Amino acid sequence: MLTIAMPKGRIFEEAAELLRRAGYKLPPEFDDSRKLIIDVPEENIRFILAKPMDVVTYVEHGVADLGIAGKDVMLEEDRDVYEVLDLKISACYLAVAGLPNAKAVSVAPKIATKYPAVASRYFREQGEQVEIIKLNGSIELAPLIGLAERIVDIVSTGRTLKENGLVELERIEDITSRLIVNPVSYRMKDQFIDDMVERLSACLEGVN
Ligand SMILES: Nc1ncnc2c1ncn2[C@@H]1O[C@H](COP(=O)(O)OP(=O)(O)OP(=O)(O)O)[C@@H](O)[C@H]1O
Numbered sequence: 001m002l003t004i005a006m007p008k009g010r011i012f013e014e015a016a017e018l019l020r021r022a023g024y025k026l027p028p029e030f031d032d033s034r035k036l037i038i039d040v041p042e043e044n045i046r047f048i049l050a051k052p053m054d055v056v057t058y059v060e061h062g063v064a065d066l067g068i069a070g071k072d073v074m075l076e077e078d079r080d081v082y083e084v085l086d087l088k089i090s091a092c093y094l095a096v097a098g099l100p101n102a103k104a105v106s107v108a109p110k111i112a113t114k115y116p117a118v119a120s121r122y123f124r125e126q127g128e129q130v131e132i133i134k135l136n137g138s139i140e141l142a143p144l145i146g147l148a149e150r151i152v153d154i155v156s157t158g159r160t161l162k163e164n165g166l167v168e169l170e171r172i173e174d175i176t177s178r179l180i181v182n183p184v185s186y187r188m189k190d191q192f193i194d195d196m197v198e199r200l201s202a203c204l205e206g207v208n
């Protein structure tokens with residue numbers, strides 16, 4: 001039996017839809033349940049429903065063979081898992097944003113973000129010394145209340161930036177969700193995993 005860590009929240013619906021298009025018969029309870037473990041015996045699959053940031057932890061520790069995780073999480077976490085397929089769902093991007101016409105700060109401007117590793121790496125590559133402030137959500141608040149000069153956050157429609165009077169300053173990286181695999185599972189259950197990768201790839205053909 002394969003165990004797949006599925007992210008709750010935004011990614012869930014698109015991921016479930018993709019699995020169904022690939023021919024996996026997911027029961028109706030899948031879409032509207034508070035259960036955290038859902039067995040689908042007909043497919044020989046157990047799904048565990050986890051927070052998006054935790055999916056990679058379950059897969060790294062081998063309690064899930066596979067998982068679906070945003071590239072943003074992969075970039076932030078640097079875990080020992082294989083990324084085997086770009087599922088091309090839940091598209092968004094990471095960007096630097098701030099108030100328009102903000103005055104330049106001479107030493108180490110403060111950057112608020114849920115992605116401290118991504119932000120540190122980005123500004124190091126830019127040769128800019130910054131101070132990173134880790135937040136867990138509502139990142140756009142930080143420049144509005146003077147906690148930070150800029151933010152690094154996910155942008156999708158751009159609505160949150162706009163409605164809070166912020167502007168995008170630099171685009172860091174495009175993000176989509178990825179199929180990730182535990183390295184040991186990859187060797188032990190390879191034909192099951194290869195089959196899933198093949199079926200999902202076939203669905204994605206022609207998707208840009
Ligand atoms: N507009 C968006 N904002 C945030 N994440 C997005 C957006 N669009 C797509 N994504 C993808 O969805 C994932 C986040 O999903 P979701 O918003 O459900 O979780 P979360 O808010 O990060 O989790 P938590 O409940 O821990 O705060 C991201 O990792 C990213 O890959």
Ligand SMILES: O=P(O)(O)OC[C@H]1O[C@H](OP(=O)(O)OP(=O)(O)O)[C@H](O)[C@@H]1O
Nearest residue numbers: 137138139153154155156157158159160
């Ligand atoms: O460009 P948009 O379509 O407006 O989407 C981007 C916003 O969505 C996410 O926040 P989320 O709704 O997950 O809330 P959070 O701030 O609590 O993480 C992200 O952190 C941005 O704030």
